[in-house]
Amino acid sequence: MEIKVLNRKQLEEILEMPAVIEGVKGVYMAKANGDTAVWPLVEHHFPELNAVTDVRSGAVMGDINVHGLKMLNNYPGNTEKGLPAFSGMLMAFDSTNGMCLGIMDASYVTCMRTGAAGGISAAALSRKDAKTLMILGAGRQSIYQIGAALLLMPGIKRLVICDPFLPDGGKGYVEALPGNLKKQLNVERPDVEIVAEPNVEKAVGQADTVITITPSRKPAILREWIKPGTHFSCIGADMVGKEEIDPEIFRGARIFCDDIDQCLRVGECEIPAKTGVITRADVAGEIGDVLCGKIEGRTSDEQITIFDATGLAPLDLVTAKAAVQLAKEKGLGMTAEM
Amino acid sequence: MEIKVLNRKQLEEILEMPAVIEGVKGVYMAKANGDTAVWPLVEHHFPELNAVTDVRSGAVMGDINVHGLKMLNNYPGNTEKGLPAFSGMLMAFDSTNGMCLGIMDASYVTCMRTGAAGGISAAALSRKDAKTLMILGAGRQSIYQIGAALLLMPGIKRLVICDPFLPDGGKGYVEALPGNLKKQLNVERPDVEIVAEPNVEKAVGQADTVITITPSRKPAILREWIKPGTHFSCIGADMVGKEEIDPEIFRGARIFCDDIDQCLRVGECEIPAKTGVITRADVAGEIGDVLCGKIEGRTSDEQITIFDATGLAPLDLVTAKAAVQLAKEKGLGMTAEM
DSSP states (O other): OEEEEEOHHHHHHHOOHHHHHHHHHHHHHHHHTTOEEEOOOEEEEEGGGTEEEEEEEEEEOTTTOEEEEEEEEEOGGGGGGTSOSEEEEEEEEETTTOOEEEEEESHHHHHHHHHHHHHHHHHHHSOTTOOEEEEEOOSTTHHHHHHHHHHHOTTOOEEEEEOTTOTTTTHHHHHHHHHHHHHHHOOOOTTSEEEEOOOHHHHHHTOSEEEEOOOOEEEEEOGGGOOTTOEEEEOSOOSTTOEEEOGGGGTTOEEEESSHHHHHHHSTTHHHHHTTSOOGGGEEEEHHHHHTTSSOSOOOSSOOEEEEOOOOHHHHHHHHHHHHHHHHHHTOSEEEEO | OEEEEEOHHHHHHHOOHHHHHHHHHHHHHHHHTTOEEEOOOEEEEEGGGTEEEEEEEEEEOTTTOEEEEEEEEEOGGGGGGTSOSEEEEEEEEETTTOOEEEEEESHHHHHHHHHHHHHHHHHHHSOTTOOEEEEEOOSTTHHHHHHHHHHHOTTOOEEEEEOTTOTTTTHHHHHHHHHHHHHHHOOOOTTSEEEEOOOHHHHHHTOSEEEEOOOOEEEEEOGGGOOTTOEEEEOSOOSTTOEEEOGGGGTTOEEEESSHHHHHHHSTTHHHHHTTSOOGGGEEEEHHHHHTTSSOSOOOSSOOEEEEOOOOHHHHHHHHHHHHHHHHHHTOSEEEEO
């Protein structure tokens, strides 16, 4: 049996955002049809090292047929040893026969599928005439969000980069972005004006679509700053206590999740739900239901829409399967005879 | 970061039973000191394929510092497709920094560490003057049990192979065994007489030490056949409903487990416990407690002793760590830059 063994550098060469987007869409729709499984999270803390390791596993059935897992290791103390603080490995198996398809670095797969999730949800739930996209948080994950959104939303003509924590207000990021998008993701959108606006209130006041991708633990965007019809894709919050937007924004909004239970537990929905701003009944449904046409997405131009993403192992697995397929087609990556 | 990627054939070259035995002993003793963790089992059935996949994960702390997992896939329908029905992959990480050490086929690691478990327990719990070793079950796992036991028990002078299901009564197995032991495990014991005895009653009547390694679901060895002082290492039963020896043998015996909770749930202890022959209080302790000297093993020459092994992910992980170390020393296996 031959398997592909792919490191991050090879995955950067191999994976293409359009293929990842197709895979992630496919998983969301498979989930709406009951064809995905997320298995119990295994999590372990090494208290004396302040480290944590976790195993996220699951499967996509239907026509996709992949199962597997990723093991992620978070060792904050590694930085001073010159090692990555965050690393992980992923194994994917063909669910029709249990044979291993490939083993790979988990970090780039996670970046790409998370970008695809932001872009897909923004394209599906924003106003049809959305022109201004705001990205809150200009960290390492942001380029994947921007790349996927610009691929999927040809109507966007203005991109506002907002990160109050950048010392230069985001100027350097904005200058480098077109080149980075081209080089890293093969995305070219010369028709889009890109600006930095470190003042969150000013940035959000002009946005039709907002993607939040920060590690924030308190709301960065307040209800009174937003204009009617804004869409929010809240990607950053994926653990208890994290939140990026004012819970009041949820009041009366049309709310979607990648996985309702998980979002109410650890996503952007967690705090609005815990503080009674929303109940489970206020969640309209999952993004897969919208993509399948089972439920309506946005129902009016004035509506506030929110998508809450917490990440699902099936998204990693379908992306890994695409990586193996593309690596074979392109003759890239290592091949191991197992 | 460089990792080792090892397939079964390479592992057969790389792994040495003495090193595996040292690793398994180390894990048992680490467990007695509270330095191992077994994380929740993840198990999923694909009903339309009659297939099952599971993830077993855990860690060994103390001086060993390895964590990781194996994902096993059991697809009985594969046989008619010319694929292995049973396959799996293992990932091991350095717990001091979370970096991946290696990725490997899980099947050979499982065979070797299971053999070591049988040998270690037989050596620790048999009478000091034990001369005759009986192996119940001459399937593919048996050679690892025999190899480890013969390495650890120089007093054994007679080996009785008992498998009532072999059409030739075991003659072929016995003839090939010295060559296979030498070739596969580098074990030479010309001082040991090897015989086949397909009659279980006759075989067990002469045994001082019995290792059972069958997939049996009903007792193959009855209480009235055994002589005082016999030791049993029951290795085969690792799922609900499996049993190899008469529950009555447990009555009055000194009983040890690899993990008490797991053995009472899915091991040879399961049925005696469920039928009231024993209670948890009748289990003397875990094998690691004996190896550490925390509790006594056998306390008289007439005593029946039983060791129940159900397998622990830390055993796989320490064996994987040894494989990576030996592969580096010997310059064998693939190296992947991750």
